[in-house]
Amino acid sequence: MSDSVRTVVRDLLRQAVTGAQAEGLLNQVPASIPIERPKRPEHGDYATNVALGLAKTAGKPPRALGEAIAKHLRLVGGADLAEATVAGPGFVNLRFSDAFWQRHMLEIRKAGKTWGRGEAKPSAKLCVEYISANPTGPLTFAHGRHAAVGDSLTRLLRFAGYDVVREFYLNDAGNQVAMLALSVWVRYMEAARAADPKVPEVAFPEKGYQGDYIRSIGRDLLARDGARWIAPEPPADIEPIKRFAIESCLAMIRATLGRFDVDFDVWQSERELHETGEVKATLDVLDQAGFIDRRDNAVWLRTTVLWGDEKDRVVVKSDGLPTYLLADIAYHRKKLARGFDSLCDIWGADHHGHIPRMQAALKALGADPGRLSVILIQMVSLLRDGKPVAMGKREGEFVTLDAVVDEVGRDATRFFYLMRRHDTPLEFDLELAKRQSMDNPVYYAQYAHARCASLLRRAAELEAPQFPLTKELARALTLPEEIAILRRLADFPDFLADAAAAREPHRLVQYIAELAGEFQSYYTRLQKVHGDSILPQQRQRVGDWHATWDWRRTAARLAWVEAIRQVLEIALSLVGVSAPMEMKRAETAEEADEA
RNA sequence: GUGCCCAUAGCUCAAUCGGAUAGAGCAUCGGCCUUCUAAGCCGAGGGUUGGGGGUUCGAUUCCCUCUGGGCACGCCA
Numbered sequence: 001m002s003d004s005v006r007t008v009v010r011d012l013l014r015q016a017v018t019g020a021q022a023e024g025l026l027n028q029v030p031a032s033i034p035i036e037r038p039k040r041p042e043h044g045d046y047a048t049n050v051a052l053g054l055a056k057t058a059g060k061p062p063r064a065l066g067e068a069i070a071k072h073l074r075l076v077g078g079a080d081l082a083e084a085t086v087a088g089p090g091f092v093n094l095r096f097s098d099a100f101w102q103r104h105m106l107e108i109r110k111a112g113k114t115w116g117r118g119e120a121k122p123s124a125k126l127c128v129e130y131i132s133a134n135p136t137g138p139l140t141f142a143h144g145r146h147a148a149v150g151d152s153l154t155r156l157l158r159f160a161g162y163d164v165v166r167e168f169y170l171n172d173a174g175n176q177v178a179m180l181a182l183s184v185w186v187r188y189m190e191a192a193r194a195a196d197p198k199v200p201e202v203a204f205p206e207k208g209y210q211g212d213y214i215r216s217i218g219r220d221l222l223a224r225d226g227a228r229w230i231a232p233e234p235p236a237d238i239e240p241i242k243r244f245a246i247e248s249c250l251a252m253i254r255a256t257l258g259r260f261d262v263d264f265d266v267w268q269s270e271r272e273l274h275e276t277g278e279v280k281a282t283l284d285v286l287d288q289a290g291f292i293d294r295r296d297n298a299v300w301l302r303t304t305v306l307w308g309d310e311k312d313r314v315v316v317k318s319d320g321l322p323t324y325l326l327a328d329i330a331y332h333r334k335k336l337a338r339g340f341d342s343l344c345d346i347w348g349a350d351h352h353g354h355i356p357r358m359q360a361a362l363k364a365l366g367a368d369p370g371r372l373s374v375i376l377i378q379m380v381s382l383l384r385d386g387k388p389v390a391m392g393k394r395e396g397e398f399v400t401l402d403a404v405v406d407e408v409g410r411d412a413t414r415f416f417y418l419m420r421r422h423d424t425p426l427e428f429d430l431e432l433a434k435r436q437s438m439d440n441p442v443y444y445a446q447y448a449h450a451r452c453a454s455l456l457r458r459a460a461e462l463e464a465p466q467f468p469l470t471k472e473l474a475r476a477l478t479l480p481e482e483i484a485i486l487r488r489l490a491d492f493p494d495f496l497a498d499a500a501a502a503r504e505p506h507r508l509v510q511y512i513a514e515l516a517g518e519f520q521s522y523y524t525r526l527q528k529v530h531g532d533s534i535l536p537q538q539r540q541r542v543g544d545w546h547a548t549w550d551w552r553r554t555a556a557r558l559a560w561v562e563a564i565r566q567v568l569e570i571a572l573s574l575v576g577v578s579a580p581m582e583m584k585r586a587e588t589a590e591e592a593d594e595a
Numbered sequence: 596g597u598g599c600c601c602a603u604a605g606c607u608c609a610a611u612c613g614g615a616u617a618g619a620g621c622a623u624c625g626g627c628c629u630u631c632u633a634a635g636c637c638g639a640g641g642g643u644u645g646g647g648g649g650u651u652c653g654a655u656u657c658c659c660u661c662u663g664g665g666c667a668c669g670c671c672a
Contacts, residue, residue, distance in 0.1 A: 036611065039618075049614060052652080062652085088615045089652070134672070176672060298670050310598075310668075317670040324672045352599055353667050378600080379665080420608070423600070425665075427607070432621090436634060441620080447634055458631055498611075510609075513620085524636035528627070535631040583634060 005104075006494040009035055009046045009094060012077055016084075017050060019072030025065060026058050037491075044083065044093030045487060051090040062090030101483050102474035104490040108563040109469055116493040116570060118161030118500070125163045127335050128154050130346035131257075132169040135249040136180045137211055139256045142348070144401040145380045145426060148417035148576070150346050151262040152505035153375075155574045160500035165340070168264045169331060172246050173271040174324060180249070181242035183208035185234050187218025188241075192230055200232045217248045256402050260410060261576050273330045279322050282330040282365075283315065291364040301325070307360035307369070325354075329361040332372070336362075342371045344503065349376040349423075375503060378425040380417075385431060408433040411577045415442040418506045418575055441513055446580050448516035449572065451523065452565035453581040458535055459558050463546075467555035476556035479530065481522040486560070488515055489567050505575070512571045519564055534558065 003011075013033045021029050030050065038047045051066035058065060066086035073084035073094065083095035108115050130150030133143050150166070157164045171177070186204050193199035208214075221229070221244055229235055257263070273279050286292050286301060292315075293300040299316035303309035315326040335343055347354065359369040382389040382399060389399065405413050412433040419441070420426045436443055467473050477486065492511075499507040526532050533540075534557045536549050569579040 032612095034612065036614080038615080039610080040615075043615070047615090052614075055652085091615065171672065174672065296670080300670095314670045319670080321670090323670070328672095348666095349600075350666060351672090354672095355599090376600080424608085425601085429607090440634085443634055444620095447632085451632070451635085455631060462631090502611090510619095517619090520635060521637085523631085524627090524633090527631085528636070533631050537631055539629070583632075 004493045004497075005490050006035060006046075008080075012073055012081065012094070013048055013050065013069070013092075015076045016069045016072035019075065020065065020068040023068060025060060025068050026054060030054065038091075038093065041484075043087060043091070044085070044095040046094045048092050048094075049090070051086075051092060055090065066090040066092050098478065098483055099471075099475070101486040101490060102477055103471060104486055105474050105477065105560055105563050106469055106471065108489055108492075108566065109559060112566060113570065115489075115566060116496045117159055118493070118497055120163070121161045123341055124161065125165075125339060125341045126157060126344060127165050127167055127338075127340040127342075128157070128344045128346070129167045129169055132171070133253065134171045134176045135246045135253065136176050136209055137213060137249060138252050139401040141382060141399045141401055141404045141428070142380050144260070144404060144413065145377055145417045145422075146346055146348070147257065147260055147262045147401070148414045149375070149377060149422050149505060151260075152414075152418060152508065152575050153344075153346075153503060155576070156496065156500050156505050156508065157503075159570075159574060160496055162500065165266060166264045167266040167268055167335075169328075170250070170267055170269045170271075171324070172269050173274055173327065177242055177246055178238070179205065179207060180209055180214075180245050181238045182234055183210075183214050184217050184221060184245040185229060185238065185241055187215045188221045188229060189218075191215070191219045191222045192227065199230055202232070202234075213249075213252065217245055220244075220248065256400075256405075260401065260405060260414070268331060268334075270327050270331070273327055273334070274322070278334060279327050279330040282333050283322070283326060285333070286315070286329070286361075286364050289364050289366070301329075301357075301361065301364065303357050303360040306363050307356050309356045309360055313357050325357060325361075328358070329365075332358065332362065333365055336365070336367050336371070340371075342373065344373050344375065346375045346377060346422075349378045352376055373503070375422055377422045380426045380428055383427050383429045383431075389430070404428075404430070411446070412440070412442045414576045415445070415509060418509045421504065421506055441509075442577065443583075444520075445512045445516045445568070445572065446577070447583050448519050449565060449568045449579045450581060450583040452519070452561045452568070455534055455561050456558060456565070457581075459554070462535060464535070464554055464558070465551045467552060469559055473552070473556050473559065476553040477560055479522075479526075481518075481525060482557075482560060485515070485518055485522065485564060488518065489563055492567055492571075508571050508575050512568065512575070515564065515568060515571070534561065 010033065013035070014029070017026070017029050017033060020026055030053070033050045034048055034053070036047050036049070038044060048069075051062045051069055054065055055062035063086055069092050070084040070086050073081065073092070077084060077094075080097055080100040081094060082097040082100075083093070085093050087093055111117075128150060130153075131139070131143055131146045133139060139147070154164050154166045182205050186202055186208065189199060189202045193201065221241065224244070229241065235241070283292070283299070291302045291306060293302055293312060297318035298314050300312040301315045303313050304311060313325055314323055315329070316322050332343065345358075355374050358372060358374075362369045362372055382404075401413075408416075408430060416428055416433050417426070432440055433442070434440075477483065495507070495511060499505065526534070534554060536545055540549075565579075572579045
């Protein structure tokens, strides 16, 4: 694998700064030299402000230092470096030669589907936990954002070279699932009573789960177990019903995730942590470490002394039952024991109060709290015609993820969930997501990919002669627009590494939109501004056209189009969105995804 | 009341570790199809980065304060 462009820039700058130091202009070479990509094209391909930073300690004007660095850059840059200049207060701007960028097309094509893949990182075993919804009902559109962010993040991390395990923590113990079981039993009784009026009438619990799916599970229970649970009171041992209810809800969740193309490696059951004694063992460890208090009939974790929490937190309630917090600590302890270098949890922003408690717990367990990073996902609001979709006030009335996918399709749903940074609230516009036009960024991106594929198809139909992929062929890419896109494709590996390190999968969507836009613009400008086209157009295909057409340049451009298509395909796949080979108007969301 | 997050063009959002003239898309207005897919492209207008103060050669970015939003403050999960 060749060096990334940024690695090349970094090496050049280091040599140049070292050269300036050898001249006696600098006291020392800084440990890291900042590299940025200038916003304005006239400021070059890459820039550094290192001269500004060093000016004070060196006691020299920044522009003088910049001149020295630029001079040394020109000495070490060779033919690849077209320009190294000083601008503004002392920025050093670098511009590479066209040949440098043209050469990258060959590398991109050689790498194919692996372009941008990071080398395996030996010390980067990572556990990412997300969604972790209670198995008490279908996933909602809010869970959808967690699913989209978590899944794309793990795809991105894996591609970037991290060893990632994807986990779903299943809260199948405690009050919530107990209430689920009770709700199902009551609906079961109602179903039985509908068939036989002699079955006693029972009241629905005050905080029971209201959704229709509970009725459906109740009917399923009746179909499976018959009259076994018919009684005026809930059964003393409701455990079998609970298991049935959890399995039913879990089946719904798995089905939803399946069609959303979201997969997990590990489903960790909370109940199992209790049954195997890991929760109890965790309490013992915390106790022996001296961070447990017993007062007011309960057991407390001293999070105030551990992490400056506002108050200590209860881990065993006065009724003797462990809290959710203790089980979650046990889960994290188990993850650490499994040898992960770092843990990443994706939670709803409403759980932010949970972070200091978990950090405190890790510290109590003797682990570096820095090994846990938490990504908080802000709320999603659904819009229809620019107005918020009204949520029912009654419990159990919510918009499911399935409903959103049914309406707008999987591709648009996944793309839209990633259009904003995870820490900003997201407005999900259903009408926009459904629209099959240029204002819908999903279709815009997919259209760009399809257009690339279409060009390659058309070339085959026209029996375009083949040319070997060589440096000489790549030299036919001379238009500024072609070089600019090559620059963006060449940057893809660095871009991915940054996005993965920052744990920000939404950047993929930005990259896709920018690359798609740049290509679409080129496609039209080539004709309108340059009076040219990649392939001979219909009106040009007269007489001896096949013999006189410049197939060599066409071959170079087609190779370049295929490079664009490849990168779009990779980026879209990391978002979980399909890369269609052609666009056809779809009547339904399903058809849109099939394309 | 306390803590966390946020405030950028009419709308939705960018802006890399504090950098150069704060950028896109939508919306508005004006252009471009004898088509390599117009599901596209080009152009124009639009800003005291919520207010005020501070640090800095330089602040959308860091600090303080005020205003206006969101969320959390349970022996729920």
